[in-house]
Amino acid sequence: MKLGQRLTELREKKGLTQDQMAERLGIKRPRYNSWENSIAKPDIEFIDKLAELHQVSVDFLLGRDSTVLPEWATSKDKRDFKTMLEEDGDVMFDGVPISGEDKEKIKRVMEAMFWDAKKDNKKTYGRKKKEE
Structure with missing residues (x-):
């Protein structure tokens, strides 16, 4: 895009x-x-x-990254997310490595799950966004 x-x-x-x-x-x-x-x-x-x-x-x-960060994400949240994405390793399904377009689809799903879990944790534990 x-x-x-x-x-x-x-x-x-x-x-x-x-x-x-x-x-x-x-x-x-x-x-x-x-x-x-x-x-x-x-x-x-x-x-x-x-x-x-x-x-x-x-x-x-600039079209180099499709990640949209939630408004409530703090600097620490962003670092956590970056760390999660940078973990190296093959994505496998039934013992077969997944690559290309399918890997990107899985990454987008993981991004959504990560931000949903982060938001739920903040609600549960009462953490609020700090002004950066």
Whole structure:
């Protein structure tokens, strides 16, 4: 998915207009529109602002990472998740290694399960998101 498509998807998910996004970024709507329509690309300063505004990673915006982090995730939660994903080892089914597209599907399911379990634990043990 291209950067412009991600920006459109994230903006619509928040229920914002292009005018509102441009205002939050301190730019004019035509400039923001050019990003969503892949006519131009934002510079690194705005990539960082967009990632922060949408609470996603820069890698996600640039299409290098499909992980969407929950709003309530703390820095420690993010480190835990990264550690879990970096554990090396083959994913196997019935003794046969799984690779390629199937491995990515399994990874996405694991991501969802990880964040659901983390959220449930926070509810159970009364932990709240700390301001970072």
